[in-house]
Amino acid sequence: MHSTELLDVRPATGLPSPVVVGHRGAPAYRPEHTLAGFELAIEMGADLVEPDVVVSRDGALVVRHESELSRTTDIAGRPEFTDRRTTRRVDGAACTGWFAEDLTLAELRTLRAVEGLPDLRPLNTAYDGECGILTLEEVVELARSRSTAARRIEVLVELKTPAGAASAGSELAAVVADELRRLDAATADGPVVVQSFDAATLRRLRAALGDGGPRMVQLVDDGEPHDPMVSPAGLRAISTYAQGVGPSRDRILLRDAEEALHGVSHLVSDAHRAGLGIYVWTLRPENVFLPRHLRAGTDPAAPGDAESEARLLLALGVDGLITDAPDVAVRARQAITPPSYRTAARPTAVPGLS
Numbered sequence: 451m452h453s454t455e456l457l458d459v460r461p462a463t464g465l466p467s468p469v470v471v472g473h474r475g476a477p478a479y480r481p482e483h484t485l486a487g488f489e490l491a492i493e494m495g496a497d498l499v500e501p502d503v504v505v506s507r508d509g510a511l512v513v514r515h516e517s518e519l520s521r522t523t524d525i526a527g528r529p530e531f532t533d534r535r536t537t538r539r540v541d542g543a544a545c546t547g548w549f550a551e552d553l554t555l556a557e558l559r560t561l562r563a564v565e566g567l568p569d570l571r572p573l574n575t576a577y578d579g580e581c582g583i584l585t586l587e588e589v590v591e592l593a594r595s596r597s598t599a600a601r602r603i604e605v606l607v608e609l610k611t612p613a614g615a616a617s618a619g620s621e622l623a624a625v626v627a628d629e630l631r632r633l634d635a636a637t638a639d640g641p642v643v644v645q646s647f648d649a650a651t652l653r654r655l656r657a658a659l660g661d662g663g664p665r666m667v668q669l670v671d672d673g674e675p676h677d678p679m680v681s682p683a684g685l686r687a688i689s690t691y692a693q694g695v696g697p698s699r700d701r702i703l704l705r706d707a708e709e710a711l712h713g714v715s716h717l718v719s720d721a722h723r724a725g726l727g728i729y730v731w732t733l734r735p736e737n738v739f740l741p742r743h744l745r746a747g748t749d750p751a752a753p754g755d756a757e758s759e760a761r762l763l764l765a766l767g768v769d770g771l772i773t774d775a776p777d778v779a780v781r782a783r784q785a786i787t788p789p790s791y792r793t794a795a796r797p798t799a800v801p802g803l804s
Contacts, residue, residue, distance in 0.1 A: 467769035470779040471606055472496035473732050474515060478775040481565045481574055482522060483513045484581035488589060492596050492603055495780035498643065500606040500772060501589045505615040505622065510555040511586040511629050515566075516540070516610065518547040522566040524579065531557075541611070551615070558583045570736060570751050590633050593641055602641075606667070606729075606772075609646040609655075623654035630664060638662055645669050645696055645729075649679075649688075656691040667694035667729055672701065680717055685724035694727040696772070699763060702730060709742040718767045729770035730763055735778055757782045 475487025476494060488499045501513040518540065520526045525548045534553065537546040550558065563581045565574040586607060593603040615622035626644070630636035636659050645667035646652050652666050668688045670679045678684045680697060688695055697717060704713045721728040734740075738750035745754040760771055760782035771779040 467727055468764055468783060469497040469729075469770040470495060470776050470783060471729065471770055471772040472499045472776045473772045473774050474500060474502065476774070476776055477566075477574075478571065478735050479574065481563045481577055481581065482515065483584065484563045484577070485584060485588075485592070486577060486581055488584075488592055489596075491776045492592075494777040496603075496776040498604045498606045498770075499589065499593060500608060501584070501586065502608045502610055503586050503626075504550045504610050505620050505625060506550055506555045506558055507552055508554045509620050509625055510558075511625065512550055512555065512558055513584040513586060513589060514550060517550040518545055519550060519553075519561065520547045522563060523561040523583065524564055525561055528561070540613075555585070570738070586629060587633060590635060590641060597641075604641050604643060605635075606643045606645060608669070609644065609648065609651055612648060612651055621654075623651050623658060627655055627658040630659070636663055638665055640664055643667060643694075645694075647671055653691050665694070666692040667696045667727075668692045669696040669731070670698075670701070672698050680720070682720055682724065685721055685726060689725045692726070694729050694769070695721050696729045696731055699730045699733065699759070702763065702766060702768070703741065703759070705741055711741045711743065714766060722767070727769035728767075729772060730768050731772040733760055733763075733771055733773035733775070733779060735775045757785075761786050 472488065472491025474482035475484060476491040477487060480487035480490055483501060491499050502515045503511040504514050504517040506512050514522065525531050531548060534548050535546065536549065536552065537544055538549060559582060561583050562579040563583065564578040565571055568575050590605050593605050597603045609622060609626060612622040615625060627636065630642060634640070635642040643665045644652065644655060647669040649668060652668060656663060656666065670676050679688065680701060685695060702715050702717050703711055704715060706712045718728055733756060735753045735756040736750065737745040737752050737754045740754040740756060740759060744758055746752055756775060756778045760779045763771060764782060764786045773779045
Protein backbone atom coordinates (compact mmCIF):
# COMPACT_ATOMS: atom_id res chain seq x y z
CA MET A 451 0.00 0.00 0.00
CA HIS A 452 1.38 3.41 -0.94
CA SER A 453 1.45 6.15 1.68
CA THR A 454 -1.02 8.29 -0.28
CA GLU A 455 -3.58 5.51 -0.03
CA LEU A 456 -3.47 5.72 3.75
CA LEU A 457 -4.83 9.26 3.91
CA ASP A 458 -8.45 8.16 3.68
CA VAL A 459 -8.22 5.62 6.51
CA ARG A 460 -6.38 7.56 9.19
CA PRO A 461 -8.81 8.74 11.88
CA ALA A 462 -9.02 12.37 12.97
CA THR A 463 -7.77 11.64 16.48
CA GLY A 464 -6.46 15.08 17.39
CA LEU A 465 -3.01 13.48 17.50
CA PRO A 466 -0.34 14.33 14.92
CA SER A 467 0.56 11.75 12.29
CA PRO A 468 2.98 10.31 11.43
CA VAL A 469 5.31 11.48 14.17
CA VAL A 470 8.68 10.62 15.60
CA VAL A 471 8.78 10.38 19.39
CA GLY A 472 12.07 10.59 21.27
CA HIS A 473 11.67 7.73 23.76
CA ARG A 474 13.10 8.99 27.07
CA GLY A 475 14.99 11.52 24.95
CA ALA A 476 17.57 10.01 22.62
CA PRO A 477 18.96 7.14 24.73
CA ALA A 478 20.86 5.54 21.87
CA TYR A 479 23.20 8.52 22.22
CA ARG A 480 22.77 10.01 25.71
CA PRO A 481 21.67 8.60 29.09
CA GLU A 482 17.90 8.35 29.25
CA HIS A 483 15.67 11.02 30.74
CA THR A 484 18.37 13.69 30.76
CA LEU A 485 18.16 17.26 29.57
CA ALA A 486 20.94 16.48 27.10
CA GLY A 487 18.95 13.56 25.72
CA PHE A 488 15.70 15.49 25.32
CA GLU A 489 17.53 18.39 23.68
CA LEU A 490 19.27 16.02 21.27
CA ALA A 491 15.97 14.35 20.34
CA ILE A 492 14.51 17.73 19.42
CA GLU A 493 17.63 18.65 17.44
CA MET A 494 17.33 15.35 15.55
CA GLY A 495 13.79 16.19 14.47
CA ALA A 496 11.54 14.48 17.02
CA ASP A 497 8.00 15.88 17.10
CA LEU A 498 7.43 14.74 20.67
CA VAL A 499 9.67 13.76 23.56
CA GLU A 500 8.57 10.98 25.88
CA PRO A 501 9.31 11.15 29.60
CA ASP A 502 8.08 8.60 32.11
CA VAL A 503 7.02 10.00 35.46
CA VAL A 504 7.02 8.62 38.98
CA VAL A 505 6.00 10.36 42.21
CA SER A 506 8.40 11.59 44.89
CA ARG A 507 7.70 11.38 48.61
CA ASP A 508 6.37 14.93 48.57
CA GLY A 509 4.18 14.43 45.51
CA ALA A 510 6.38 15.82 42.72
CA LEU A 511 6.23 14.23 39.26
CA VAL A 512 9.80 13.13 38.62
CA VAL A 513 11.12 11.94 35.26
CA ARG A 514 12.32 8.33 35.64
CA HIS A 515 11.36 5.10 33.91
CA GLU A 516 10.95 3.20 37.15
CA SER A 517 10.73 4.32 40.75
CA GLU A 518 13.81 2.24 41.70
CA LEU A 519 16.70 4.61 41.13
CA SER A 520 19.95 2.63 41.11
CA ARG A 521 19.91 1.65 37.42
CA THR A 522 19.93 5.21 36.08
CA THR A 523 21.37 7.37 38.89
CA ASP A 524 24.41 7.42 41.15
CA ILE A 525 22.39 6.79 44.32
CA ALA A 526 24.08 3.46 45.10
CA GLY A 527 27.36 5.31 45.64
CA ARG A 528 25.88 8.06 47.80
CA PRO A 529 26.51 7.27 51.50
CA GLU A 530 23.89 9.77 52.67
CA PHE A 531 21.21 7.53 51.19
CA THR A 532 22.50 4.17 52.45
CA ASP A 533 19.70 3.87 54.99
CA ARG A 534 17.04 4.39 52.30
CA ARG A 535 17.80 1.07 50.62
CA THR A 536 14.80 -1.20 51.01
CA THR A 537 12.86 -4.01 49.39
CA ARG A 538 9.47 -3.54 47.75
CA ARG A 539 7.28 -5.63 45.54
CA VAL A 540 7.31 -4.32 41.97
CA ASP A 541 5.09 -6.00 39.38
CA GLY A 542 4.67 -8.95 41.72
CA ALA A 543 8.39 -9.53 42.37
CA ALA A 544 10.70 -8.44 45.17
CA CYS A 545 12.93 -5.51 44.20
CA THR A 546 15.69 -4.16 46.43
CA GLY A 547 17.04 -0.68 45.95
CA TRP A 548 16.26 3.01 46.40
CA PHE A 549 12.81 4.27 45.44
CA ALA A 550 11.65 7.69 44.32
CA GLU A 551 8.64 7.57 46.63
CA ASP A 552 11.02 7.45 49.63
CA LEU A 553 12.89 10.64 48.68
CA THR A 554 11.75 14.24 48.50
CA LEU A 555 12.20 16.25 45.34
CA ALA A 556 15.02 18.18 47.02
CA GLU A 557 16.82 14.92 47.75
CA LEU A 558 16.24 13.62 44.23
CA ARG A 559 17.71 16.86 42.88
CA THR A 560 21.08 15.92 44.40
CA LEU A 561 21.35 12.75 42.29
CA ARG A 562 23.14 12.55 38.94
CA ALA A 563 21.99 10.53 35.96
CA VAL A 564 24.06 7.64 34.59
CA GLU A 565 23.75 5.33 31.60
CA GLY A 566 21.28 2.57 32.40
CA LEU A 567 22.57 0.09 29.77
CA PRO A 568 26.36 0.50 30.01
CA ASP A 569 27.17 -2.88 28.45
CA LEU A 570 25.00 -2.16 25.42
CA ARG A 571 25.78 1.55 25.11
CA PRO A 572 29.25 2.08 26.61
CA LEU A 573 29.83 5.35 24.75
CA ASN A 574 26.98 6.91 26.73
CA THR A 575 28.88 6.42 29.98
CA ALA A 576 31.04 9.39 28.96
CA TYR A 577 28.05 11.52 29.97
CA ASP A 578 27.54 9.93 33.40
CA GLY A 579 27.08 12.55 36.07
CA GLU A 580 26.59 15.49 33.71
CA CYS A 581 22.83 15.82 34.19
CA GLY A 582 20.50 15.85 37.15
CA ILE A 583 16.97 14.59 37.67
CA LEU A 584 14.19 16.41 35.82
CA THR A 585 10.57 17.06 36.69
CA LEU A 586 7.65 16.88 34.28
CA GLU A 587 7.37 20.66 34.48
CA GLU A 588 10.92 21.07 33.20
CA VAL A 589 10.31 18.80 30.20
CA VAL A 590 7.10 20.66 29.33
CA GLU A 591 8.92 23.98 29.58
CA LEU A 592 11.72 22.63 27.36
CA ALA A 593 9.18 21.64 24.72
CA ARG A 594 7.52 25.04 24.89
CA SER A 595 10.83 26.87 24.67
CA ARG A 596 11.88 24.88 21.59
CA SER A 597 8.57 25.29 19.78
CA THR A 598 8.21 27.86 17.02
CA ALA A 599 5.44 29.04 14.72
CA ALA A 600 6.66 26.49 12.18
CA ARG A 601 7.31 23.57 14.53
CA ARG A 602 5.54 22.61 17.72
CA ILE A 603 7.25 20.23 20.11
CA GLU A 604 4.97 18.21 22.38
CA VAL A 605 5.40 15.91 25.36
CA LEU A 606 4.12 12.33 25.40
CA VAL A 607 4.21 11.61 29.11
CA GLU A 608 3.93 8.03 30.33
CA LEU A 609 2.36 7.43 33.72
CA LYS A 610 3.98 4.50 35.46
CA THR A 611 2.28 2.13 37.85
CA PRO A 612 0.03 3.83 40.42
CA ALA A 613 1.53 1.65 43.16
CA GLY A 614 4.50 3.97 43.69
CA ALA A 615 2.24 6.98 44.06
CA ALA A 616 0.08 5.07 46.51
CA SER A 617 3.19 4.30 48.58
CA ALA A 618 3.81 8.04 48.77
CA GLY A 619 0.21 8.60 49.89
CA SER A 620 -0.92 9.96 46.53
CA GLU A 621 -3.41 8.91 43.87
CA LEU A 622 -1.56 9.06 40.55
CA ALA A 623 -4.38 10.35 38.35
CA ALA A 624 -5.20 13.10 40.84
CA VAL A 625 -1.56 14.19 41.09
CA VAL A 626 -1.23 14.29 37.30
CA ALA A 627 -4.52 16.15 36.82
CA ASP A 628 -3.48 18.81 39.33
CA GLU A 629 -0.06 19.21 37.73
CA LEU A 630 -1.42 19.49 34.19
CA ARG A 631 -3.84 22.17 35.33
CA ARG A 632 -1.01 24.05 37.04
CA LEU A 633 1.09 23.85 33.86
CA ASP A 634 -1.83 25.03 31.70
CA ALA A 635 -1.55 21.71 29.86
CA ALA A 636 -4.84 20.03 30.78
CA THR A 637 -6.68 20.53 27.48
CA ALA A 638 -6.84 18.70 24.17
CA ASP A 639 -4.93 21.46 22.39
CA GLY A 640 -2.24 21.62 25.09
CA PRO A 641 1.36 20.48 24.70
CA VAL A 642 0.94 17.22 26.64
CA VAL A 643 -0.34 13.83 25.51
CA VAL A 644 -0.74 11.21 28.25
CA GLN A 645 -0.11 7.49 27.90
CA SER A 646 -0.11 4.54 30.28
CA PHE A 647 -0.40 0.78 30.36
CA ASP A 648 -2.84 1.20 33.24
CA ALA A 649 -6.30 1.72 31.76
CA ALA A 650 -7.83 2.55 35.14
CA THR A 651 -5.42 5.46 35.59
CA LEU A 652 -6.26 6.85 32.15
CA ARG A 653 -9.98 6.50 32.80
CA ARG A 654 -9.67 8.31 36.13
CA LEU A 655 -7.67 11.07 34.48
CA ARG A 656 -10.29 11.38 31.73
CA ALA A 657 -13.02 11.61 34.37
CA ALA A 658 -11.06 14.28 36.26
CA LEU A 659 -10.28 16.45 33.21
CA GLY A 660 -13.27 15.68 31.00
CA ASP A 661 -13.62 15.07 27.29
CA GLY A 662 -11.84 18.34 26.63
CA GLY A 663 -8.84 17.13 28.60
CA PRO A 664 -5.50 16.02 27.18
CA ARG A 665 -5.24 13.52 24.38
CA MET A 666 -4.46 10.00 25.59
CA VAL A 667 -2.81 6.84 24.31
CA GLN A 668 -3.55 3.42 25.81
CA LEU A 669 -0.33 1.41 25.86
CA VAL A 670 -0.68 -2.33 25.31
CA ASP A 671 1.93 -4.83 26.40
CA ASP A 672 2.81 -8.10 24.73
CA GLY A 673 1.42 -11.42 25.87
CA GLU A 674 -1.86 -13.28 25.92
CA PRO A 675 -3.33 -11.50 28.98
CA HIS A 676 -3.31 -8.25 26.99
CA ASP A 677 -4.70 -9.66 23.74
CA PRO A 678 -8.32 -8.61 24.43
CA MET A 679 -7.29 -4.95 24.40
CA VAL A 680 -6.26 -5.15 20.73
CA SER A 681 -9.32 -7.06 19.58
CA PRO A 682 -11.87 -4.97 17.63
CA ALA A 683 -14.07 -4.81 20.73
CA GLY A 684 -11.12 -3.88 22.93
CA LEU A 685 -10.06 -1.12 20.57
CA ARG A 686 -13.59 0.29 20.52
CA ALA A 687 -13.54 0.33 24.32
CA ILE A 688 -10.23 2.22 24.30
CA SER A 689 -11.74 4.80 21.96
CA THR A 690 -14.23 5.82 24.67
CA TYR A 691 -11.47 7.51 26.69
CA ALA A 692 -8.33 7.67 24.49
CA GLN A 693 -7.41 8.87 21.02
CA GLY A 694 -4.61 6.42 20.38
CA VAL A 695 -3.31 2.94 21.12
CA GLY A 696 0.34 2.12 21.71
CA PRO A 697 1.31 -1.49 21.00
CA SER A 698 4.79 -2.92 20.82
CA ARG A 699 6.15 -3.29 17.30
CA ASP A 700 6.05 -7.07 17.82
CA ARG A 701 2.26 -6.92 17.72
CA ILE A 702 2.52 -5.59 14.16
CA LEU A 703 5.73 -7.11 12.76
CA LEU A 704 5.39 -10.79 13.62
CA ARG A 705 8.54 -12.84 14.28
CA ASP A 706 9.07 -16.58 14.41
CA ALA A 707 11.11 -18.52 16.96
CA GLU A 708 14.28 -17.73 14.99
CA GLU A 709 13.62 -13.97 15.22
CA ALA A 710 12.83 -13.73 11.50
CA LEU A 711 9.85 -11.73 10.28
CA HIS A 712 7.08 -13.97 8.99
CA GLY A 713 4.13 -11.63 8.57
CA VAL A 714 2.22 -8.58 9.72
CA SER A 715 -0.93 -8.29 11.79
CA HIS A 716 -4.13 -6.36 11.07
CA LEU A 717 -3.69 -4.16 14.13
CA VAL A 718 -3.00 -0.93 12.23
CA SER A 719 -6.18 -1.13 10.17
CA ASP A 720 -8.19 -2.38 13.17
CA ALA A 721 -7.06 0.59 15.25
CA HIS A 722 -7.90 3.04 12.48
CA ARG A 723 -11.35 1.51 12.06
CA ALA A 724 -11.91 2.10 15.78
CA GLY A 725 -11.00 5.76 15.31
CA LEU A 726 -7.63 5.41 17.03
CA GLY A 727 -4.17 6.50 16.02
CA ILE A 728 -1.47 3.85 16.51
CA TYR A 729 1.88 4.73 18.11
CA VAL A 730 4.42 1.92 18.16
CA TRP A 731 7.14 1.27 20.76
CA THR A 732 10.10 0.92 21.06
CA LEU A 733 12.40 1.09 18.05
CA ARG A 734 16.08 0.65 18.94
CA PRO A 735 19.08 0.59 16.61
CA GLU A 736 21.13 -2.24 18.08
CA ASN A 737 21.19 -5.73 16.55
CA VAL A 738 19.83 -7.36 19.69
CA PHE A 739 16.49 -5.60 19.21
CA LEU A 740 16.12 -6.06 15.45
CA PRO A 741 14.63 -8.85 13.36
CA ARG A 742 17.28 -11.29 12.22
CA HIS A 743 17.45 -10.13 8.60
CA LEU A 744 18.09 -6.52 9.66
CA ARG A 745 21.09 -7.29 11.87
CA ALA A 746 24.62 -6.36 10.80
CA GLY A 747 27.13 -8.92 12.00
CA THR A 748 26.97 -10.89 15.22
CA ASP A 749 27.70 -8.26 17.88
CA PRO A 750 24.41 -7.70 19.76
CA ALA A 751 25.40 -4.09 20.53
CA ALA A 752 26.33 -3.17 16.96
CA PRO A 753 23.92 -1.01 14.97
CA GLY A 754 21.79 -2.82 12.42
CA ASP A 755 19.40 -1.63 9.74
CA ALA A 756 16.90 0.05 12.04
CA GLU A 757 15.88 2.47 9.31
CA SER A 758 14.36 -0.36 7.25
CA GLU A 759 12.28 -1.47 10.23
CA ALA A 760 11.01 2.08 10.68
CA ARG A 761 10.22 2.37 6.96
CA LEU A 762 8.22 -0.85 7.06
CA LEU A 763 6.12 0.31 10.00
CA LEU A 764 5.44 3.65 8.33
CA ALA A 765 4.49 1.91 5.09
CA LEU A 766 1.99 -0.16 7.07
CA GLY A 767 0.35 3.08 8.22
CA VAL A 768 1.40 3.56 11.83
CA ASP A 769 0.84 7.07 13.12
CA GLY A 770 3.98 7.34 15.19
CA LEU A 771 7.31 5.72 15.99
CA ILE A 772 8.52 5.79 19.59
CA THR A 773 12.27 5.36 19.29
CA ASP A 774 15.60 5.47 21.09
CA ALA A 775 17.21 6.87 17.91
CA PRO A 776 15.07 9.76 16.63
CA ASP A 777 17.46 10.55 13.78
CA VAL A 778 16.96 7.09 12.28
CA ALA A 779 13.16 7.38 12.39
CA VAL A 780 13.29 10.89 10.91
CA ARG A 781 15.35 9.59 7.97
CA ALA A 782 12.86 6.77 7.45
CA ARG A 783 9.96 9.21 7.45
CA GLN A 784 11.71 11.49 4.99
CA ALA A 785 12.35 8.54 2.69
CA ILE A 786 8.85 7.08 2.70
CA THR A 787 6.52 9.96 3.48
CA PRO A 788 6.23 13.01 1.21
CA PRO A 789 5.76 16.33 3.05
CA SER A 790 2.23 16.78 1.67
CA TYR A 791 1.21 13.49 3.28
CA ARG A 792 2.52 14.55 6.67
CA THR A 793 0.66 17.85 6.48
CA ALA A 794 -2.61 16.36 5.27
CA ALA A 795 -2.64 13.59 7.85
CA ARG A 796 -1.98 15.89 10.77
CA PRO A 797 -5.28 17.00 12.36
CA THR A 798 -6.03 20.69 12.70
CA ALA A 799 -6.56 20.24 16.44
CA VAL A 800 -2.77 20.14 16.78
CA PRO A 801 -1.58 23.47 15.35
CA GLY A 802 2.00 24.36 14.63
CA LEU A 803 3.40 20.94 13.74
CA SER A 804 5.08 20.91 10.37
